[in-house]
Amino acid sequence: MDVLLSTASIMNLCLISLDRYWSITQAIEYLKKRTPARAILMIGAVWILSALICIPPLLGWKVERTPDDRFPQCQVSSFQHT
Numbered sequence: 578m579d580v581l582l583s584t585a586s587i588m589n590l591c592l593i594s595l596d597r598y599w600s601i602t603q604a605i606e607y608l609k610k611r612t613p614a615r616a617i618l619m620i621g622a623v624w625i626l627s628a629l630i631c632i633p634p635l636l637g638w639k640v641e642r643t644p645d646d647r648f649p650q651c652q653v654s655s656f657q658h659t
Contacts, residue, residue, distance in 0.1 A: 585627040592623055 599607040 578619060581627055581631040584631050585624055587622045588627055589620070 596611075599613075
């Protein structure tokens with residue numbers, strides 16, 4: 578959940594930056610295009626893209642396991658000091 582929220586936060590900051598850039602460089606044209614529906618669409622796209630980035634690794638994407646594998650074990654606790 579932390580990774581999803583962090584990714585969405587970063588992407589929302591990027592979206593705000595793009596909004597400000599377009600507001601300055603295309604002032605009149607962009608103000609005509611910027612509607613509440615378009616803002617909701619852009620924010621929704623940020624959240625969907627964040628989920629698409631973060632959820633596959635949580636579901637085990639690209640993890641090769643054999644049927645007899647157990648859950649990953651912490652390697653720090655098995656380390657022996659000499």
